[in-house]
Amino acid sequence: MRKKIGRIRDVARESGVSIATVSRVMNSNSNVKPETRQRVLEATKRLDYVPNPAARALTTKRTQTIAAIIPTIENSVFAKFVAAIEQAMSKQNYSLVLSVSNADDALELAAAEKLLAMGAEGFILSGRDHGDILINLLRRRQIPFAFTSVFDPTSDVATIGYDNSALAASAIRYLAEKGHSEIVVVHGPLVESDRTVARKVGAISAGHLLNRLGFVETNLSVAGGKTAVLEVLAIQPRATAILCFSDVLALGVYFGLGDAGLHVPKDVSVMGFDNLDWSKEITPALTTINLPARQMGTAVAEQLMRTLEDGTPLVSQELNGTIIERNSVRIIPRQK
Amino acid sequence: MRKKIGRIRDVARESGVSIATVSRVMNSNSNVKPETRQRVLEATKRLDYVPNPAARALTTKRTQTIAAIIPTIENSVFAKFVAAIEQAMSKQNYSLVLSVSNADDALELAAAEKLLAMGAEGFILSGRDHGDILINLLRRRQIPFAFTSVFDPTSDVATIGYDNSALAASAIRYLAEKGHSEIVVVHGPLVESDRTVARKVGAISAGHLLNRLGFVETNLSVAGGKTAVLEVLAIQPRATAILCFSDVLALGVYFGLGDAGLHVPKDVSVMGFDNLDWSKEITPALTTINLPARQMGTAVAEQLMRTLEDGTPLVSQELNGTIIERNSVRIIPRQK
DNA sequence: CTGTTAGCGCTTTCAC
DNA sequence: GTGAAAGCGCTAACAG
Numbered sequence: 068m069r070k071k072i073g074r075i076r077d078v079a080r081e082s083g084v085s086i087a088t089v090s091r092v093m094n095s096n097s098n099v100k101p102e103t104r105q106r107v108l109e110a111t112k113r114l115d116y117v118p119n120p121a122a123r124a125l126t127t128k129r130t131q132t133i134a135a136i137i138p139t140i141e142n143s144v145f146a147k148f149v150a151a152i153e154q155a156m157s158k159q160n161y162s163l164v165l166s167v168s169n170a171d172d173a174l175e176l177a178a179a180e181k182l183l184a185m186g187a188e189g190f191i192l193s194g195r196d197h198g199d200i201l202i203n204l205l206r207r208r209q210i211p212f213a214f215t216s217v218f219d220p221t222s223d224v225a226t227i228g229y230d231n232s233a234l235a236a237s238a239i240r241y242l243a244e245k246g247h248s249e250i251v252v253v254h255g256p257l258v259e260s261d262r263t264v265a266r267k268v269g270a271i272s273a274g275h276l277l278n279r280l281g282f283v284e285t286n287l288s289v290a291g292g293k294t295a296v297l298e299v300l301a302i303q304p305r306a307t308a309i310l311c312f313s314d315v316l317a318l319g320v321y322f323g324l325g326d327a328g329l330h331v332p333k334d335v336s337v338m339g340f341d342n343l344d345w346s347k348e349i350t351p352a353l354t355t356i357n358l359p360a361r362q363m364g365t366a367v368a369e370q371l372m373r374t375l376e377d378g379t380p381l382v383s384q385e386l387n388g389t390i391i392e393r394n395s396v397r398i399i400p401r402q403k
Numbered sequence: 404m405r406k407k408i409g410r411i412r413d414v415a416r417e418s419g420v421s422i423a424t425v426s427r428v429m430n431s432n433s434n435v436k437p438e439t440r441q442r443v444l445e446a447t448k449r450l451d452y453v454p455n456p457a458a459r460a461l462t463t464k465r466t467q468t469i470a471a472i473i474p475t476i477e478n479s480v481f482a483k484f485v486a487a488i489e490q491a492m493s494k495q496n497y498s499l500v501l502s503v504s505n506a507d508d509a510l511e512l513a514a515a516e517k518l519l520a521m522g523a524e525g526f527i528l529s530g531r532d533h534g535d536i537l538i539n540l541l542r543r544r545q546i547p548f549a550f551t552s553v554f555d556p557t558s559d560v561a562t563i564g565y566d567n568s569a570l571a572a573s574a575i576r577y578l579a580e581k582g583h584s585e586i587v588v589v590h591g592p593l594v595e596s597d598r599t600v601a602r603k604v605g606a607i608s609a610g611h612l613l614n615r616l617g618f619v620e621t622n623l624s625v626a627g628g629k630t631a632v633l634e635v636l637a638i639q640p641r642a643t644a645i646l647c648f649s650d651v652l653a654l655g656v657y658f659g660l661g662d663a664g665l666h667v668p669k670d671v672s673v674m675g676f677d678n679l680d681w682s683k684e685i686t687p688a689l690t691t692i693n694l695p696a697r698q699m700g701t702a703v704a705e706q707l708m709r710t711l712e713d714g715t716p717l718v719s720q721e722l723n724g725t726i727i728e729r730n731s732v733r734i735i736p737r738q739k
Numbered sequence: 740c741t742g743t744t745a746g747c748g749c750t751t752t753c754a755c
Numbered sequence: 756g757t758g759a760a761a762g763c764g765c766t767a768a769c770a771g
Contacts, residue, residue, distance in 0.1 A: 074764060085742045090766060098740055115543050120522040121460035122764035125747045130457065132521065141482040141680075150476055153503055157514070162521045165501050167489055178493070185468065185498045186456040207451050289681035322684050345625035348658050410748060421758045426750055436756055458748035461763045 073114035082110035131161045134187035138170040144341045151364025170259035172198035189371040196261040211374045218385040225381035229388045232269030239273035246399030247308040248278040253295045254312040255287030292319020308336040314343040332397035352393035359386040409450035418446035467497045470523035474506040480677045487700025506595035508534035525707040532597040547710045554721040561717035565724045568605030575609035582735030583644040584614040589631045590648040591623030628655020644672040650679040668733035688729035695722040
């Protein structure tokens with residue numbers, strides 16, 4: 068269905084050289100006499116020639132394409148991450164092919180097969196848990212791949228991200244230091260995200276600093292955060308702080324709390340995760356954990372491209388999340 | 404750098420047939436005796452064979468890849484749009500390659516060249532205004548492409564989207580009907596978006612219904628909306644309604660108004676554009692215009708795939724935006 | 740510095 | 756129903 072545009076031999080004829088020379092010019096490598104190059108370039112312009120990517124890929128066995136499969140692109144920190152990957156790849160003339168898995172192993176596998184069949188040479192996966200079939204498929208085909216949004220030095224697959232468990236523990240610790248001893252964590256579906264599970268584990272590990280630590284699972288959306296408030300109030304009416312494993316949830320919690328007539332942080336403190344860009348604009352500004360999404364995108368992209376270029380093995384890389392202290396957490400005076 | 408995985412001839416040898424038969428099986432078309440097919444399929448499994456996409460593309464001249472270039476993926480309605488495109492394409496075994504232009508013609512052109520060099524067979528562009536070079540490039544190469552987020556029956560390029568001007572006019576009309584006669588519009592950078600320009604034109608066209616209509620340009624972000632409030636208050640302190648050309652801006656306006664001690668909608672009414680998912684959760688729920696982003700994504704994807712399959716020409720398609728009436732607009736009693 | 744030539748792995752007539 | 760063979764457009768030795 069596509070048109071027949073100029074081929075390399077047309078350019079060769081037009082400029083009076085062989086196709087090999089045209090190829091050399093197109094790949095701006097080998098030695099070509101400047102004036103010959105010039106002539107070829109002109110013919111190229113004139114014929115509006117662009118090398119056929121399929122033919123090129125067929126001979127070079129390279130497609131310069133890397134795939135990323137993310138759980139969702141909507142409403143989250145993934146957009147930032149993807150934008151960074153895209154940018155880093157563009158610089159080195161690589162392309163990103165994106166697919167969304169909805170946190171479903173089967174969909175993820177299907178997506179991966181499609182991407183593979185498109186010629187993806189490397190894969191960026193989110194989180195640490197993936198179907199065995201997928202992992203084996205990638206391994207058998209010797210496709211380099213990395214897990215992101217997690218850092219786990221013990222993993223045999225390179226993980227590029229942060230320590231979710233430690234981050235959640237530090238959030239609890241932070242809250243405890245501010246005098247909160249009854250906290251409820253609001254989080255998205257555990258089955259959909261090993262990062263959420265890791266965070267929960269981390270929170271529990273710091274639970275001894277508290278008198279009481281509760282968990283409320285909800286949909287990972289503003290609406291989910293909002294409805295979670297009701298549950299929080301029901302199960303732990305005396306909680307003084309709500310820790311949300313995502314800023315999106317925190318936004319919903321703000322709304323829910325507002326509707327319940329509760330003031331942040333006077334009545335209830337709120338802390339988030341992600342540091343989405345509106346978090347510093349809301350009143351009170353949200354205390355949250357900044358996740359280095361951009362940096363992470365750049366890091367995976369660069370590692371993967373490197374690996375594809377010269378075989379450098381992928382290595383795990385820890386990126387630090389940091390607590391951004393703002394005004395949504397109240398200091399509760401010690402009341403011994 | 405890539406490994407040598409099983410090729411078609413390996414499968415042929417393994418299953419004792421010719422490569423032509425293997426090809427037939429892989430393309431599940433022509434007649435192949437069931438048991439032969441079976442044998443081939445088994446060999447395929449055993450050797451973990453997947454047809455080489457480059458070789459296939461080289462002979463068929465098809466890549467089953469469509470490119471989309473969007474201004475930004477962060478913080479907006481584009482995420483929804485892209486998700487829908489992705490989904491629609493997946494169903495028909497097409498792949499999406501995405502690039503971000505930051506609303507810059509030069510970047511857009513560069514992105515397009517890269518995507519073309521990757522083998523994109525069709526293009527999804529955002530808005531109506533694009534560099535001539537890009538458009539000519541696409542035309543010369545006879546690549547089908549469509550403009551989205553706009554509907555303009557007079558355009559010679561297919562436009563798939565909504566009538567931004569009419570939508571903005573209807574928003575002003577709606578507000579006027581509720582008794583508002585002094586309105587300020589808060590919008591993103593005009594130079595970056597022909598949609599924004601079209602909306603402004605539409606708003607102005609309905610301006611005769613008002614006593615006063617002002618415009619404040621700001622960054623297209625929550626922060627931008629928030630700071631715009633100060634300007635609104637400065638230039639038109641008596642405005643009773645703020646119309647935001649994006650919900651993201653409206654969120655910022657809510658925050659800014661709150662900080663200024665102004666209540667929505669008692670003191671100032673607010674209306675948005677986009678119907679992002681949190682808009683119904685915020686208090687008061689935001690009256691906004693729903694833009695059919697998903698539907699639009701599905702529509703372009705399907706038209707483009709159709710065109711690529713059988714040459715059906717692309718046609719403009721209008722999708723309707725609708726006012727979602729909620730609680731952020733107060734009714735001002737006629738006070739003649 | 741430039742040309743010749745041999746494939747890359749697949750699809751697709753055309754025979755049988 | 757199946758096989759043989761001719762490319763698809765390009766890159767990469769290898770000569771010269």
